[in-house]
Amino acid sequence: MNAWEFKGVTKRYGPVTALGGVDLDVGEGETVALLGPNGAGKSTLLSIGLGLVAPGSGTATVRGRPPLEALRxxxxxxxxxxxxxxxDVRVGELVTAVAGMYPRPLPPERAMRAAGVEELAGRRVGALSGGQRQRVRFALCLAGDPTLLVLDEPTVGLDVEGRRALWQEVRARTAAGRTAVFATHYLTEAEEYADRVVLLAAGEVVADGPVATVKALVGGAEVRCTLDGADPSGLEALPGVRQVSVEGRAVTLRTNDSDATLRALFAAYEGVRDVRLEGTDLESAFVTLTGGRG
Amino acid sequence: MGAYLRLELVRGFRSPVNLVMLTGFPVVLYLLWTNVLDVAPRGWQGDAAAYAMVSMATYGAMGGALFVGGAIALERGNGWLRQLAVTPLPAHGYVTAKLVSAAAGVLPSIVAVLAAGALLSGVRLPAGTWAALVPLIWVGVLPFAALGVAFGYTLKGQAATVAMIAVYFALSVLGGLWLPVETMPDAMRTLAEYSPAYQAGSMGWRALAGQPPEGVSLAVLAGWTLLFAALGLWRYRRAL
Incomplete structure (x- = not known):
């Protein structure tokens, strides 16, 4: 039985199609990253999958049960x-109260330790910083020791240490056979922590597969440099280059093979300078992948 | 729900708003009227200190019941209910926890004013009357708890608090909790006698004379409770 399942899920908000028929099976023990630009329908899909929003048509189930039932x-x-x-409550009180709602909760101290808020237990929630609050929310999410974790942009507002701790905990849980699904804007998080990536654009799944497969699809990196009198056709002929844009002296090359492109770039253009290599920005990658639909 | 109820109770008893507005304020107001100022209406026959004691205890309890809605509105506004929506606690469990903790929270305001009456203003009543006053006043403010829930699921954030303070004062003045309805013009008095705050107070006032609540009090209170509960339920369902 699948940990989470969507069958032909649609949702419209007035004239806007938020989801146009999504099919998705998440197996037990999988770690799935749900990627997509703003407005792609990620949060709507998650809300429907949790039974918080009714789908226009189609069904969502958690281990074969209606989602709200599984949630309760x-x-x-x-x-x-x-x-x-x-x-107006202390962190420890809040985590304890929420843990108490679940049939088989983690000890509250354990949930707080896992989320890195153990030392904040005695602090008032109102006095916490944004990052600390996000960690508390993560502690609440773990409090019930759930078999399915659903994280909607979990690392927003977290510092480097906070992100690392969060993913470490998610990983520990999935390693123990539990399931995790997270929505994110950060391709690197999907790359590092997900077994499988689902790309959503304009309410439809445009790619679904192991990270490596989808990465090849989204593709490569951007090489930026400064070059006097750059000719686009010459640059396009460099190995690996898929797309060239030239604005004055500023050149941006989208490439599938940054190593080959860079080697050839330096060899062919002596005057090239300020060369920078940047990972694919998800938003722009989507525009490429979805033909501007994102 | 037990764990969440415990948290709500702790919050209620710790809240400075509850302490100051719903317990401290009625006690201070009561002492001002009975021990400092001489505001008993001319020709007033009864024990003004006892009468005002019931009025202020009812006033404080009414606030405690009504302000359930303030908390709901605030927690709806700041997203706490969106957090609760993904826990096993169903929405009706949340409202129940709020109502139970408010029901417990009004007891200190009732007891504080009664204690001020007995200890500082020389009110003397039979033991049975003291014992009857607490549940009578407590039951009398039920309609306001229902009204509070309706407010909480209609308005968000501070708007609810402002609206409820206005309704709180209007209903308590109209109900004769500040000045007895005997001082009102006839038309206003008629209106007052059908208002929930008056009927809540009247159960306590009658108890002072050793009389049981009138049937009309119970009927009016039950009517308001049903009306406000229906309103609350409708708003609650709309808000989910």
């Missing part, structure tokens, strides 16, 4: 994107 039974831990916290 305590099998799902969710880190929502836009939720708030109680301000």
């Amino acid at each position: 039974a305590g099998g799902v831990g969710v880190l929502p994107q836009d939720s708030g916290l109680l301000e």
